Amino acid sequence: MDHDLASRATSHIAHQLAGVGRLGVAFSGGVDSSVLLALAARALGADRVVAILGVSPSLAADERAAAHDVARQVGVPLAEVETHEGARAAYRANGPDRCFHCKDELFTRIDAAVAVAHGLDAIAYGENADDVRRTDRPGARAAAEHRVLTPLATAGLTKADVRAVARAFGLASADKPAAPCLASRIPHFSTVSPEKLSQVERAEAALRRLGFADLRVRHHGPVARLELPVDDLVRAAGDPLRSEVRAAVLAAGFRFVALDLAGIQSGAFTRDAS
Incomplete structure (x- = not known):
């Protein structure tokens, strides 16, 4: 088919x-x-x-x-x-x-x-x-x-x-998760800057190295709000990965790490602001 x-x-x-x-x-x-x-x-x-x-x-x-x-x-x-x-x-x-x-x-x-x-x-x-x-x-x-x-x-x-x-x-991207640009991780009316984009990129790359393929790191100033598929939330919050997830995100320049229990929400900032 x-x-x-x-x-x-x-x-x-x-x-x-x-x-x-x-x-x-x-x-x-x-x-x-x-x-x-x-x-x-x-x-x-x-x-x-x-x-x-x-x-x-x-x-x-x-x-x-x-x-x-x-x-x-x-x-x-x-x-x-x-x-x-x-x-x-x-x-x-x-x-x-x-x-x-x-x-x-x-x-x-x-x-x-x-x-x-x-x-x-x-x-x-x-x-x-x-x-x-x-x-x-x-x-x-x-x-x-x-x-x-x-x-x-x-x-x-x-x-x-x-x-x-x-x-x-047989394209390599056939099952690739959606990957909007890094600016989409910053709430509307919060200024987009190279520094914020770099923080998001570093945090997401580190989390992918921990095995999380589909994710968003939303930039809320000192707080990184992690969106993951629901099945990954328990894994991220539990041992032994919890401390590694936290360390990976803090190393990108954030002070706090939060898990969003709603999971992945593609386009949430734009829909909320419309």
Whole structure:
């Protein structure tokens, strides 16, 4: 069934990209952009597709390395573009529209440099059909303003469909947990700074080394609020890991560590502020 879905998805994407000579895919290494990259490579040919990775303090080093791995697996070249969303006052202010300013910076940099350097006719990104129904995604407005294509959503592919296609293609990101940018860990209206982003990155990397694959470290000043899948909460709070979890987070510069009993809450800050 997954292979049938992958075949239909490839056909849909090929139809949408008809007439595109060279395509750039705004790429994070997550499952959505990975599947879009793989489908585009099959539809157009890998030599006509470029993965574009925005690099800034909001991108964790582990995520950057994983993105390169997936692009190599797909067989598509990856171009990095340095973004400077931190120079934008509206981004640092961290209102509910923060993602708009981040994505606007990314697509502006792509339009100004990468598209010309690589002779790209169009840019696409990995919005899926489930994303379209959400109201807490201000980055989608930036994509629309820059006329960025949304082939997955247009093809009606849901998140479950995207993961099924990823498994059919054998992509390393098929079962990768969602990994929003590091700035998403900072409550709205609390200033985004490189120091806070670094604290979150160091704490999350240390916790992954302890075996927690899916997590968020929310930055509440001196307090780190850990969101984990419910099944991991007991493990994190019990011996022998409890002291290691605490030490790992304190070493990142926090003074206190709290476990959120609600578990993982994707997009909680944006929904609460909407």
